[in-house]
Amino acid sequence: MSLHFEFPANLSAEQFIAQLSDKADAQLVSRHYSIKTYYDSFDWRLYSNGVTCELDRSKSASSLTLTNLKTGLVIAGAEFDDVPKFSNQFAGAVRSALEPILEIRALSSVCTLNCESYHLNITNKDEKTVLRLLIEEHELLNNRVSLQPVKGYDKTAKHIAEILTAKLGLMPADKPVLLAALRLQGRRPNDYSSKLNINLDPAMRADIASKYIYSHLLKAIKANEQGTIADTDSEFLHDFRVAVRRTRSGLSQIKGVLPDNIVAHYAEFFSWLGQITGPTRDLDVYLLNFEHYKSSLPASIREDLNPLHDFLVAKKQKAHKELATKLRSARYKTTLSEWEQYLKKPSFKEPMEQNAHLTIKELADKRIWKVFNRALQEGDAINRESPAEALHELRKTCKKLRYLMEFFQSLYPDHQIKHLIKTLKGFQEVLGDFQDYAVQEQNLKLFSEEMMVLNTPSNTFLAMGVLIQDLDGRRCSARKDFASRFEDFKQEENRSAFKSLFDAKD
Amino acid sequence: MNVLAVYSIKGGVGKTSSAVNLAFNAAHSGYRTLVWDLDPQGASSYYFRVKPKIKGGSKDLIAGKRELDDLIKGTDFENLDLLPADFSFRNLDLVLDAKKKPTQQLKKLLKPLAEEYDFIFLDCPPNISLLSEAVFEASDILLSPIIPTTLSLRTLDQLKQFIEENGLKNLALIPFFSMADRRKKMHREIMDNLIESHPEILTAAIPYASDIERMGLERMPLGGYIKKSQSTKAYNELWQEILARCINN
Numbered sequence: 021m022s023l024h025f026e027f028p029a030n031l032s033a034e035q036f037i038a039q040l041s042d043k044a045d046a047q048l049v050s051r052h053y054s055i056k057t058y059y060d061s062f063d064w065r066l067y068s069n070g071v072t073c074e075l076d077r078s079k080s081a082s083s084l085t086l087t088n089l090k091t092g093l094v095i096a097g098a099e100f101d102d103v104p105k106f107s108n109q110f111a112g113a114v115r116s117a118l119e120p121i122l123e124i125r126a127l128s129s130v131c132t133l134n135c136e137s138y139h140l141n142i143t144n145k146d147e148k149t150v151l152r153l154l155i156e157e158h159e160l161l162n163n164r165v166s167l168q169p170v171k172g173y174d175k176t177a178k179h180i181a182e183i184l185t186a187k188l189g190l191m192p193a194d195k196p197v198l199l200a201a202l203r204l205q206g207r208r209p210n211d212y213s214s215k216l217n218i219n220l221d222p223a224m225r226a227d228i229a230s231k232y233i234y235s236h237l238l239k240a241i242k243a244n245e246q247g248t249i250a251d252t253d254s255e256f257l258h259d260f261r262v263a264v265r266r267t268r269s270g271l272s273q274i275k276g277v278l279p280d281n282i283v284a285h286y287a288e289f290f291s292w293l294g295q296i297t298g299p300t301r302d303l304d305v306y307l308l309n310f311e312h313y314k315s316s317l318p319a320s321i322r323e324d325l326n327p328l329h330d331f332l333v334a335k336k337q338k339a340h341k342e343l344a345t346k347l348r349s350a351r352y353k354t355t356l357s358e359w360e361q362y363l364k365k366p367s368f369k370e371p372m373e374q375n376a377h378l379t380i381k382e383l384a385d386k387r388i389w390k391v392f393n394r395a396l397q398e399g400d401a402i403n404r405e406s407p408a409e410a411l412h413e414l415r416k417t418c419k420k421l422r423y424l425m426e427f428f429q430s431l432y433p434d435h436q437i438k439h440l441i442k443t444l445k446g447f448q449e450v451l452g453d454f455q456d457y458a459v460q461e462q463n464l465k466l467f468s469e470e471m472m473v474l475n476t477p478s479n480t481f482l483a484m485g486v487l488i489q490d491l492d493g494r495r496c497s498a499r500k501d502f503a504s505r506f507e508d509f510k511q512e513e514n515r516s517a518f519k520s521l522f523d524a525k526d
Numbered sequence: 527m528n529v530l531a532v533y534s535i536k537g538g539v540g541k542t543s544s545a546v547n548l549a550f551n552a553a554h555s556g557y558r559t560l561v562w563d564l565d566p567q568g569a570s571s572y573y574f575r576v577k578p579k580i581k582g583g584s585k586d587l588i589a590g591k592r593e594l595d596d597l598i599k600g601t602d603f604e605n606l607d608l609l610p611a612d613f614s615f616r617n618l619d620l621v622l623d624a625k626k627k628p629t630q631q632l633k634k635l636l637k638p639l640a641e642e643y644d645f646i647f648l649d650c651p652p653n654i655s656l657l658s659e660a661v662f663e664a665s666d667i668l669l670s671p672i673i674p675t676t677l678s679l680r681t682l683d684q685l686k687q688f689i690e691e692n693g694l695k696n697l698a699l700i701p702f703f704s705m706a707d708r709r710k711k712m713h714r715e716i717m718d719n720l721i722e723s724h725p726e727i728l729t730a731a732i733p734y735a736s737d738i739e740r741m742g743l744e745r746m747p748l749g750g751y752i753k754k755s756q757s758t759k760a761y762n763e764l765w766q767e768i769l770a771r772c773i774n775n
Binding site: 173 | 575576577597598599
């Protein structure tokens with residue numbers, strides 16, 4: 021049985037109450053004006069997990085409620101004047117509901133509604149309340165009413181629900197008011213996801229398809245720009261950088277489809293974007309890992325590491341400020357809008373570039389197969405004595421392969437390509453770990469030099485030393501793991517799966 | 527979950543009004559609270575405007591045919607539910623007697639509610655019977671209202687003796703003065719003497735007051751129709767003392 025109903029257009033709350041009073045003993049308990057603001061993370065984590073988060077502010081109170089999207093039942097609620105940004109700044113049941121869903125993502129408002137709320141009680145002949153009704157009157161949306169059954173009086177709820185639909189012309193409202201409110205703003209939930217989802221037609225001309233891919237990536241860059249500048253949470257910069265890196269990878273890997281001068285010009289621009297965003301991201305990573313760093317130390321010296329946290333926060337703020345300035349610069353704005361214009365321009369009927377005439381499927385097969393083989397060659401050449409750089413190069417090659425597979429995912433049977441991407445991802449982990457631990461080790465040494473002049477307590481350096489030792493241990497074990505993980509990756513089954521999916525000569 | 531039985535061997539000492547008003551106080555301070563009206567007269571059901579009737583009566587209830595949870599009614603007050611009385615409760619003793627381990631039955635029935643409620647108040651019928659023994663087994667605290675008269679003093683001692691003789695070690699007996707009239711010299715004297723000889727008696731005393739008597743007309747807990755009076759103050763203080771004992775218990 022639905023507990024939420026939508027009014028027919030033009031039925032006011034007062035008219036509804038008058039009509040209902042003819043059929044049941046209804047008492048108006050209170051009426052007040054409130055402003056409702058809905059919150060979610062930029063990538064709609066709450067909505068995707070079936071939760072709405074609503075702040076209801078009236079003259080006398082301000083409360084936050086988490087509701088199950090499907091059942092309309094309240095999950096948790098608390099009094100709040102301002103909604104904190106991160107889930108760990110909440111307490112109690114709200115925190116436990118939000119933390120596993122939001123993780124490191126910030127909450128921000130997605131839309132606001134003004135509404136007049138009426139609380140009604142339905143009573144029986146003993147004047148006992150047997151059902152509560154909440155009517156919400158909106159300016160631009162149809163009004164709604166929710167039934168709040170009283171325990172042990174389900175029959176009344178059923179009876180009134182029948183009256184509402186059969187006699188008063190209301191319709192069960194299966195979708196939350198949030199959806200209608202978003203539609204008013206021309207938005208819909210899940211309008212952003214950090215996952216790449218590009219639908220390509222295999223017969224598409226390669227140059228046109230490549231521009232289509234770049235347009236997708238450009239959209240992601242632009243979507244994350246403001247959150248990066250405002251530092252709303254660290255994921256904006258992360259997604260921004262991923263889109264930049266994917267664009268760079270596309271420019272170098274989807275070869276021979278766009279004019280060389282264009283490729284060279286924008287490759288340089290996106291490489292610059294990679295550079296200027298790097299320092300802030302690195303510091304974000306240290307800060308995100310900080311609790312993990314601490315817990316890797318013996319308990320007695322964990323707190324000694326805190327000055328490093330302060331140092332990282334200050335350094336990150338400085339780096340972020342510089343980054344924000346650059347993202348507001350003329351160079352950034354002009355070049356990005358030129359790139360947008362270029363992508364929008366219709367392609368030549370007879371392109372000059374050697375691969376532009378290929379279908380995107382032909383080009384995708386060719387490129388993925390080639391880069392896969394290069395990865396195998398590079399991996400085969402690595403032995404116990406090989407320098408760190410060799411692993412780093414292989415890591416880069418695998419990243420290129422991964423991006424290519426993700427760009428062209430829609431051209432291959434879903435299950436098969438997903439499986440191969442997953443296998444590759446698993447192999448990339450060991451390479452990533454090795455590289456990350458090495459960089460972290462090096463950077464911690466650099467940080468300690470900078471911290472020398474800041475009167476940092478000597479125990480902090482001691483704790484950092486232990487941390488470096490721990491990272492070094494992890495780096496060594498990743499290095500040791502490499503050989504067996506590579507063996508896994510290059511096993512016959514995997515190679516033949518790659519061959520059958522991507523080798524056109526096969 | 528804390529189970530508090532409001533109990534007295536004597537009738538007419540303010541059991542029901544205490545159970546209803548203390549439960550109201552508990553619910554009002556945010557605790558999920560249930561009142562179980564065990565008295566076939568159904569006075570607390572009446573105060574909450576709930577029909578004193580449960581499906582299947584005492585037989586089905588004790589036989590475990592119905593989940594207690596399905597019989598519970600929400601009251602007009604937030605966090606406060608009621609398990610109504612039924613006229614068949616007059617035979618509860620007989621029904622219990624037919625079961626194995628009759629005194630364990632209430633405890634068993636209440637167990638599934640532990641997650642749902644912070645406080646359960648049992649509004650018990652007067653006199654000592656098999657039902658009251660089952661109530662003692664199920665309860666953490668026995669709240670016993672006493673009118674400051676010599677006779678009440680005797681019944682309190684009887685109750686103490688009963689608890690001791692039956693080895694109810696986990697049951698805390700907490701008496702408090704009810705229907706106390708400070709204008710009466712006898713009430714004043716007995717209260718002063720008793721508190722000295724019985725330190726377990728709570729200091730807050732519920733007055734003999736007309737606003738409490740009005741509950742029958744208003745059909746709701748005191749706090750539902752009066753914001754502030756001597757009586758609401760007394761119940762509030764009494765609840766705070768009981769809460770402190772629950773936390774220490």
